[in-house]
Amino acid sequence: MDSVRFGRALGVGARAAAKSLVTAVDAATAPNPGTAQQPQVQRPRGGAAPSPTQKVAQAATQATRATGGVVRGSKRFGEAVWSPFVRLSGVLWLEFTGVFFGIFAIYAASGAWKLRHDLIERAGNHDAHVHFLMAAVMAVVFSYFCVSSFLRARRRGRAR
Template sequence: MDSVRFGRVLGIGTRLAAKTVVAAVDAATAPNPSAKPTTGQREDGAQTPTAHPTAEKAKEPVARLSQQAARTAAQVVQTGRGVKRGGKRFGEAVWGPFVKLSGQLWLELTGVFFGIFAVFAGSTAWKMRGDLHETATNHDPHMHLLLLVGMALVFGYFCVSSFVKANRRGKRN
């Protein structure tokens, strides 16, 4: 729901509420025009007191006002639901692309860092490739070479899988 429509609905609701209050005040202060006399005549000509009809007439404006208040309350509830629905749609429209792009960017960024570590381990392993064959004198360098090759493979896998996930996420949404 846009702000113009929301303002219009809010203004209409306010005017209706003000009219309801004014009508209630007018009804409470005005005398009843269709009031019957408080005394009645019997068939024999004697006057007897009768029930006061203003109590019955006073219930009509109250009933009408309560119905109008119920309608106004229903409109307020409907307006609240519309505002909530509009806010949700606005959030999806604004934050949806942002979340998609930030998630994809995060996967690519982590892929770059894993790639940096893989390249570092691979280049160091390449420098140590002469220690491939283990002898009694080069046991520690041989273990370092194997560790660096394993590290390069693991981080290379993480790098590639991170970019593949980012690519799939970009195509899916």
């Protein structure tokens, strides 16, 4: 598979990385520069050959451009892979906590249902009345947490 087809399959970041890899492989498999014919280098206007410092400066500029492309490509690749993973794991966590709060809400609601006959406080029944009220308040609070957690998960799941 050539670098272009590979890049199309995986995205811009992978394409830039594949091109850099192909360039590095070509450079590694090229014959020794001392024995091969030197490539044509653009000469300054005076007709003189470029100085060694100019060659080094050109090589450094090309290397900086290539490195910048790889950095940008890897950053885009990371964003393309990591961002959906973070978002979906956050949605899953909110749904998990919603279920957790829902279990507590059901447990508290069943306790309040068992104590429902103690709704009206009687003289000797004050403790049972307090237990009913605490169970009812706990059921309401955990139900709120459950519903709000699922709503936040839905909102986060629909966001870009």
